[in-house]
Amino acid sequence: MLANVSDYSLRVTQNKRQRGILRKAMELSTICDLEIHIVIFDAAKNKKVEYKSSSDFEVDAIAPTVELEYYDNSDYDELMNKFTKKEQLKKIQEKHA
Numbered sequence: 254m255l256a257n258v259s260d261y262s263l264r265v266t267q268n269k270r271q272r273g274i275l276r277k278a279m280e281l282s283t284i285c286d287l288e289i290h291i292v293i294f295d296a297a298k299n300k301k302v303e304y305k306s307s308s309d310f311e312v313d314a315i316a317p318t319v320e321l322e323y324y325d326n327s328d329y330d331e332l333m334n335k336f337t338k339k340e341q342l343k344k345i346q347e348k349h350a
Contacts, residue, residue, distance in 0.1 A: 267295075271293055271302065274291065274293070275291070275302075275304050278291050278304050278306070279304070279306070282306035287306065288306050288307065288310045289304065289305070289306040289310075290303075290304070290305050290306070290310060290312045291303070291304045
């Protein structure tokens with residue numbers, strides 16, 4: 254019984270986080286006028302969820318012409334430090350402006 258509760262809780266958390274990621278992608282696209290393409294793949298369910306900010310946006314069409322930043326889970330600490338330092342610098346600049 255406990256495993257069922259844990260599985261249910263995990264599914265609920267996964268669904269909430271997935272909706273949150275998609276909502277943030279939509280907001281980022283709208284507020285910052287960015288083209289966004291996100292793919293979420295659940296191997297256990299063999300299910301892919303895909304969001305594109307516009308139907309005609311194709312990542313493959315722009316890939317050869319743009320600078321690429323690629324991140325995976327092993328880059329988590331580096332990525333968090335990168336954003337934290339930028340945020341701290343911005344706060345310092347705002348404080349002294």
